[in-house]
Amino acid sequence: xxKKLLVLMMAxxxxxxxxxxxxxxxxxxxxxLIIAGTQDPDNLDPRLTxxxxxxxxxxxxxxxxxxxxxxxxxxxxxAEDLETPDDTTYIFHLRDDVTWHDGEPFTAEDVVFTYEAxxxxxxxxxxxxxxxxxxxxxxxxxxxxxxTEEPNAATLTGLRRFIAPAHLAPEESYEEEPGTFAYEPVxxxxxxxxxxxxxxxxxxxxxxxxxxxxxxxxxxxxxVIPEDETRYTExxxxxxxxxxxxxxEIDALDQNDDFTVESSETLNYFxxxxxxxxxxxxxxxxxRVRQALNYAIDKETIVNHIWPTATVMHSPIVPDTxxxxxxxxxxxxxxxxKAEELLAEAGYEDGITLxxxxxxxTDNVEFGEIIRHYYEEAGINLEVNTMEFxxxxxxxxxxxxxxxxxxxxxxxxxxxxxxRFTHGEGTTAYDNEEFNELVDEAxxxxxxxxxxxxxxxxxxxxxxEDAYNVPLYNSQVTMxxxxxxxxxxxxxxxxxxxxxxxxxx
Amino acid sequence: xxxxxxxxxxxxxxxxxxVTIITFMLIHIAPGDPALMRAGQDASQEQIETIRESMGxxxxxxxxxxxxxxxxxxxxxxxxxQDGRPVFPxxxxxxxxxxxxxxxxxxxxxxxxxxxxxxxxxxxxxxVDSISRILALLGLSMPNxxxxxxxxxxxxxxxxxxxxxGSGSLLHLIMPSIALGLPSAGLITxxxxxxxxxxxxxxxxxxxxxxxxxxxxxxxxxALKNALLPVVTIIGLQIGYRLGGSVVIESVFAYxxxxxxxxxxxxxxxxxxxxxxxLIFSFTFIFINLLTDILYGFLNPRIRFD
Numbered sequence: 089x090x091k092k093l094l095v096l097m098m099a100x101x102x103x104x105x106x107x108x109x110x111x112x113x114x115x116x117x118x119x120x121l122i123i124a125g126t127q128d129p130d131n132l133d134p135r136l137t138x139x140x141x142x143x144x145x146x147x148x149x150x151x152x153x154x155x156x157x158x159x160x161x162x163x164x165x166x167a168e169d170l171e172t173p174d175d176t177t178y179i180f181h182l183r184d185d186v187t188w189h190d191g192e193p194f195t196a197e198d199v200v201f202t203y204e205a206x207x208x209x210x211x212x213x214x215x216x217x218x219x220x221x222x223x224x225x226x227x228x229x230x231x232x233x234x235x236t237e238e239p240n241a242a243t244l245t246g247l248r249r250f251i252a253p254a255h256l257a258p259e260e261s262y263e264e265e266p267g268t269f270a271y272e273p274v275x276x277x278x279x280x281x282x283x284x285x286x287x288x289x290x291x292x293x294x295x296x297x298x299x300x301x302x303x304x305x306x307x308x309x310x311x312v313i314p315e316d317e318t319r320y321t322e323x324x325x326x327x328x329x330x331x332x333x334x335x336x337e338i339d340a341l342d343q344n345d346d347f348t349v350e351s352s353e354t355l356n357y358f359x360x361x362x363x364x365x366x367x368x369x370x371x372x373x374x375x376r377v378r379q380a381l382n383y384a385i386d387k388e389t390i391v392n393h394i395w396p397t398a399t400v401m402h403s404p405i406v407p408d409t410x411x412x413x414x415x416x417x418x419x420x421x422x423x424x425x426k427a428e429e430l431l432a433e434a435g436y437e438d439g440i441t442l443x444x445x446x447x448x449x450t451d452n453v454e455f456g457e458i459i460r461h462y463y464e465e466a467g468i469n470l471e472v473n474t475m476e477f478x479x480x481x482x483x484x485x486x487x488x489x490x491x492x493x494x495x496x497x498x499x500x501x502x503x504x505x506x507x508r509f510t511h512g513e514g515t516t517a518y519d520n521e522e523f524n525e526l527v528d529e530a531x532x533x534x535x536x537x538x539x540x541x542x543x544x545x546x547x548x549x550x551x552x553e554d555a556y557n558v559p560l561y562n563s564q565v566t567m568x569x570x571x572x573x574x575x576x577x578x579x580x581x582x583x584x585x586x587x588x589x590x591x592x593x
Numbered sequence: 594x595x596x597x598x599x600x601x602x603x604x605x606x607x608x609x610x611x612v613t614i615i616t617f618m619l620i621h622i623a624p625g626d627p628a629l630m631r632a633g634q635d636a637s638q639e640q641i642e643t644i645r646e647s648m649g650x651x652x653x654x655x656x657x658x659x660x661x662x663x664x665x666x667x668x669x670x671x672x673x674x675q676d677g678r679p680v681f682p683x684x685x686x687x688x689x690x691x692x693x694x695x696x697x698x699x700x701x702x703x704x705x706x707x708x709x710x711x712x713x714x715x716x717x718x719x720x721v722d723s724i725s726r727i728l729a730l731l732g733l734s735m736p737n738x739x740x741x742x743x744x745x746x747x748x749x750x751x752x753x754x755x756x757x758x759g760s761g762s763l764l765h766l767i768m769p770s771i772a773l774g775l776p777s778a779g780l781i782t783x784x785x786x787x788x789x790x791x792x793x794x795x796x797x798x799x800x801x802x803x804x805x806x807x808x809x810x811x812x813x814x815x816a817l818k819n820a821l822l823p824v825v826t827i828i829g830l831q832i833g834y835r836l837g838g839s840v841v842i843e844s845v846f847a848y849x850x851x852x853x854x855x856x857x858x859x860x861x862x863x864x865x866x867x868x869x870x871x872l873i874f875s876f877t878f879i880f881i882n883l884l885t886d887i888l889y890g891f892l893n894p895r896i897r898f899d
Binding site: 127128130131132209210212261268269270271285286287288289311312313314315317318319321322324325327476477485 | 638639641643644675676677678683686742745746749750753756757758759844845846847849853854857860861
């Protein structure tokens with residue numbers, strides 16, 4: 089009896105094998121690419137998302153007026169030329185040979201439409217606080233004028249948003265009958281979105297009428313594989329051509345001739361942030377307490393242990409960018425005795441209790457355990473509250489925290505991060521008269537980067553000596569792809585260079 | 594029989610109503626603010642309020658429930674908060690992949706569980722019995738995500754025999770089905786073993802033996818048929834467990850079913866999608882159980898007249 093079932097079992101497995109489609113070995117050069125992403129985009133309306141996963145797709149579907157290259161310099165995309173008659177006016181001359189994927193011509197109206205939505209408080213765009221201009225108007229079909237009240241050095245980099253079509257994208261972010269634009273986007277880019285099966289894959293097809301000429305690859309498929317090990321296995325097995333490998337596998341992959349591995353600096357900043365305006369207490373008002381928080385931990389050791397590819401930071405300015413000044417920054421070395429002394433001076437000989445809010449990501453939990461131990465040594469009793477990401481974010485935005493641990497992303501201009509510490513307006517409510525003046529002045533200098541850098545140096549000196557936060561690290565990302573695929577990748581431009589990439593013969 | 598079926602169908606109505614209320618309440622008690630998720634990290638309080646209003650999240654809870662139920666009767670479960678996709682068609686599209694996975698996982702459980710269970714009952718207290726009982730216990734206590742990772746390690750990583758993710762061919766289904774089905778094979782082994790042992794003491798088995806029938810025929814034709822009744826029930830009940838398990842398994846294998854999708858949307862606090870998904874899972878569960886009960890009524894006539 090059991091023999092019969094065993095035979096049945098084996099037969100069914102054999103049958104399964106027969107039903108599997110036979111893979112034909114490709115003789116010709118491939119013209120498709122399979123990318124494995126870690127998450128699905130949240131939505132693809134460029135005015136409504138700040139998700140990095142959305143950006144990976146939007147870089148291929150949309151265009152922007154300008155974008156930043158590898159060296160963070162401005163490059164034209166939909167713009168052909170830029171006039172700046174004075175320090176507060178930007179006149180863009182647009183390409184007149186661009187059409188939307190549905191055949192409609194791209195005009196200045198689309199630019200005005202996109203930026204008006206972003207600037208509109210009612211619309212609720214997450215880009216609003218990082219885009220600096222006062223008015224936008226179309227001078228004619230292919231000319232757009234932006235003005236600012238004061239000269240602002242960050243305005244131009246802020247105008248890197250993807251442009252949405254005025255004739256298709258919804259005017260309000262949440263209308264009675266939600267449109268389909270957010271998941272059936274229409275852009276001007278080198279690829280059109282043909283199919284999006286949420287949390288499975290996105291299929292992009294070449295736009296034959298692309299204004300820069302059609303791309304090399306005909307089809308790009310972006311699969312979502314959230315599990316690190318699965319994604320890595322699929323990359324090794326050749327089921328996907330490009331993926332972000334798990335951090336601990338990077339060395340092994342680097343030794344493997346079948347893959348090209350590229351690690352890049354990001355524009356992120358991860359601090360333990362201090363609330364300078366915490367209700368009903370004055371502990372964190374005392375600079376000695378804030379300095380003690382900095383002296384009490386061994387940043388190098390912690391960062392190297394948990395985030396081995398990351399770089400330790402001592403100010404919010406990303407290392408190796410033009411405004412970063414290691415000379416001016418006060419770097420707190422690990423010194424638990426000093427931390428204890430400072431606390432005693434501040435009147436906390438018997439210890440101090442503080443609380444930390446953060447999301448429950450795996451590395452955060454590990455970080456929480458380690459930092460708690462360090463602080464305990466220095467007489468700081470740290471209560472660590474980890475919670476689901478949106479709950480943590482909500483508590484942080486409500487100002488309901490003493491310390492928090494969460495990253496900031498995208499410092500394309502130093503002002504992107506520095507303005508978060510001025511006039512008590514940022515999440516940490518840091519408000520330092522001298523610092524405010526320097527940052528406010530720096531952003532108005534539009535034509536002299538050295539002069540601007542000097543002011544930021546001074547600002548970095550002031551904020552670090554004042555122990556504004558406990559700066560921690562700047563992360564790295566690594567991308568790996570099939571060595572037969574020629575791709576000029578860098579983290580800033582990312583998939584913008586994919587249209588020129590191709591499989592070697 | 595008709596009365597029995599009608600009675601069973603009517604019994605499901607309060608269950609369904611209860612499920613909708615529970616579904617609705619659970620989501621609203623959970624922490625986390627979807628308006629905030631949408632607005633992003635740098636949004637101001639005003640922006641968040643505006644978004645909250647336009648999403649209808651500012652209404653009292655009972656009004657939100659009423660609106661939702663109204664839509665439910667029209668077959669309209671609303672639109673995703675995350676991307677504006679219509680809830681019902683988006684979810685239903687992913688359902689077949691999950692049902693296929695669940696079906697194959699049952700195939701795995703039964704093909705492995707039943708023969709071992711029978712063997713272990715027939716050779717009670719032998720070495721074979723001990724080994725199969727240990728195996729069953731092992732299967733039951735092994736977490737399915739661990740099993741999934743081990744399968745990937747062996748069959749995709751080392752031997753590169755099976756694809757580690759995705760769908761499209763039966764090859765893609767092998768590892769996910771095993772990972773989802775193997776733990777329950779242990780359960781089915783134990784269940785089959787105990788119910789066969791029970792049945793073997795029945796009078797009709799003794800009668801069959803005394804008629805001079807071969808042992809194999811007695812066990813196959815007479816014992817197994819009756820012993821499988823509880824197994825059928827457990828399969829009905831297991832549907833819920835399998836749908837739940839699919840969340841993990843689909844995530845590990847990046848399998849495009851409804852489970853992984855539900856999980857992602859849960860992290861994003863996409864309320865309409867989560868509610869739609871819970872409803873579809875619960876209704877599937879209720880429906881399969883109803884079907885099992887009715888089937889059982891056919892298989893075992895005594896049940897109809899209770």
